[in-house]
Amino acid sequence: MSATAWAQFALLIAVLLATAPLLGRYMAKVYGYGEGVRAPGDRFFLPVEKLVYRICRIDPEKEQHWTRYALSLLAFSAVGFLALYALLRAQGALPLNPLGLPGLDPNVAFNVAVSFMTNTNWQAYGGESTMSHLSQMSGLTVQNFVSAAAGMGVMAALIRGLARRGARTVGNFWVDLTRGVLRVLLPLSLLVSFVLVSQGVIQNFNGHTPAATLEGGAQAIPGGPAASQVAIKQLGTNGGGFFDMNSAHPFENATVLSNFVQTWAILVIPFALAFAFGHMVRDRRQGWAVFGIMFTVWAAFSLIVMGAEGAGNPRLEAMGVDQSVTAEQSGGYMEGKETRFGPAASGLWAASTTGTSNGSVNAMHDSLTPLGGGATMLHMMFGELSPGGVGVGLNGLLVMTVLTVFIAGLMIGRTPEYLGKKITSTEITLVMLYVLAMPVVLLGFAAATAVNSAALASLGNQGPHGLSEILYGYASTANNNGSAFAGLDSSTWWYTVTMGIAMLVGRFLLIIPVLALAGSLARKRPVPATVGTLPTHTPLFAGLTVTVVVIVAGLTFLPALSLGPLAEHFTL
Numbered sequence: 001m002s003a004t005a006w007a008q009f010a011l012l013i014a015v016l017l018a019t020a021p022l023l024g025r026y027m028a029k030v031y032g033y034g035e036g037v038r039a040p041g042d043r044f045f046l047p048v049e050k051l052v053y054r055i056c057r058i059d060p061e062k063e064q065h066w067t068r069y070a071l072s073l074l075a076f077s078a079v080g081f082l083a084l085y086a087l088l089r090a091q092g093a094l095p096l097n098p099l100g101l102p103g104l105d106p107n108v109a110f111n112v113a114v115s116f117m118t119n120t121n122w123q124a125y126g127g128e129s130t131m132s133h134l135s136q137m138s139g140l141t142v143q144n145f146v147s148a149a150a151g152m153g154v155m156a157a158l159i160r161g162l163a164r165r166g167a168r169t170v171g172n173f174w175v176d177l178t179r180g181v182l183r184v185l186l187p188l189s190l191l192v193s194f195v196l197v198s199q200g201v202i203q204n205f206n207g208h209t210p211a212a213t214l215e216g217g218a219q220a221i222p223g224g225p226a227a228s229q230v231a232i233k234q235l236g237t238n239g240g241g242f243f244d245m246n247s248a249h250p251f252e253n254a255t256v257l258s259n260f261v262q263t264w265a266i267l268v269i270p271f272a273l274a275f276a277f278g279h280m281v282r283d284r285r286q287g288w289a290v291f292g293i294m295f296t297v298w299a300a301f302s303l304i305v306m307g308a309e310g311a312g313n314p315r316l317e318a319m320g321v322d323q324s325v326t327a328e329q330s331g332g333y334m335e336g337k338e339t340r341f342g343p344a345a346s347g348l349w350a351a352s353t354t355g356t357s358n359g360s361v362n363a364m365h366d367s368l369t370p371l372g373g374g375a376t377m378l379h380m381m382f383g384e385l386s387p388g389g390v391g392v393g394l395n396g397l398l399v400m401t402v403l404t405v406f407i408a409g410l411m412i413g414r415t416p417e418y419l420g421k422k423i424t425s426t427e428i429t430l431v432m433l434y435v436l437a438m439p440v441v442l443l444g445f446a447a448a449t450a451v452n453s454a455a456l457a458s459l460g461n462q463g464p465h466g467l468s469e470i471l472y473g474y475a476s477t478a479n480n481n482g483s484a485f486a487g488l489d490s491s492t493w494w495y496t497v498t499m500g501i502a503m504l505v506g507r508f509l510l511i512i513p514v515l516a517l518a519g520s521l522a523r524k525r526p527v528p529a530t531v532g533t534l535p536t537h538t539p540l541f542a543g544l545t546v547t548v549v550v551i552v553a554g555l556t557f558l559p560a561l562s563l564g565p566l567a568e569h570f571t572l
Helices: 003-030 042-056 066-089 106-117 133-163 173-198 226-235 256-280 284-311 314-318 342-355 370-381 392-412 425-450 463-478 493-523 539-569
Strands: 209-212 218-221
Touching (some): 003 256, 003 342, 106 493, 133 226, 173 256, 256 342, 284 342, 284 392, 342 370, 392 425
């Protein structure tokens, strides 16, 4: 990699290390109600919260058993899905539609409603050519806020389960949802929006503005409230773009600074939640251990993708194409990338967006090198826990931590414990349900697609890369990511329906076991640590957890990856 690439990477790490711990401490206080912690900003936020509680008839003092918490989340998600589906279908008859766009097809509306409700933001449509301003603002952007806040609420419930002793409740979903939106996502989104607008990201209610090109042709320049949606799409690890080209579009991501800010926004809350975890369990060493695991895996994948794209394509090199870094060019493999960013910033974004459940792109992932594209795919297949989506990433890592504790206990012949709670067959059953749900739907639908002639007609490429397009599509939807190898036409009924199902499984068949695990752990009383207790805050345990994650993902997905990106790499 070039010196500039190393400088970008180092600066991002420095800014994250300066901001994530502070934000994590703040969020621990936001979600630490009921534990004698006074939330910051009560003078400003509390009156607004109380108004919301009064209108919605919520008793903020009444906590919920994990089953009621789960039912509340499911009911809220179902209402959100139905409201968004109805809005999209009726779009043509509603206001704030300057282009007169019609309502969406039923299959596409179903896919989009499921996608944004589950925080996936898979886009089986062209943004500015399909969605009215009302649909973007009142439909998609609203879901960006509440789906992210719901994920953070589940995270808070799991941490409470680990921290509490002999308790029957894990918090209140409606309070967690309200606080997540009002105290975390809205303030940060306002801040990021102002920065993006200052960099040229558009924010208006215009339709298309006609313009004459230098060649004498005509061009329609799109408008709309983009900056406000871009801010929350990154901070909430949503990823759905206002424009079809997502963050590769200059109206969404205009400059190197806006690109840096958006990359930071993708990562800061997931990393901050590791520190929030340490504060909420009253052991900051645990937070640093979790952060260390997240950071190590994310940094490794970032360097792999940045290195693969910066090294260029050997076939082009054999043809005499200069891919070196010079004063006139950024070097590396530039197919599908924006010249204002280059391969390093594009590779860093690609690794970050697939390590979280974000899915936004500033380059076309279908044009990545086989190793770069394969690495982004594997990063999702890890379960997006490095650092993962807002809330759900920490959930996934804590689930893998419990599995690691169980495996370590088997190795030394001792009943496993985590944070003083004994891990029994009940918890491991829930862990295995969590671990198996995503691979079953990912590999199952990918296999069915590979033998479906009608589905194969949607591929933009044949051979190993065609299989990679299929694997990437279901890895993205089953992990609620939303990015794509865009050569795959996913607008057909087969993909809209199967990927919609994959998104539902990837969201709710993971969230429900996590809440059940929270309820089971909350009821337990901690046992005192002894000389035989496995410390879970050490580099040794962090390394063991990373090893378990790699082994689980490797054994599950290596055969499929061998037929896709690895086979393609060896043909270069």
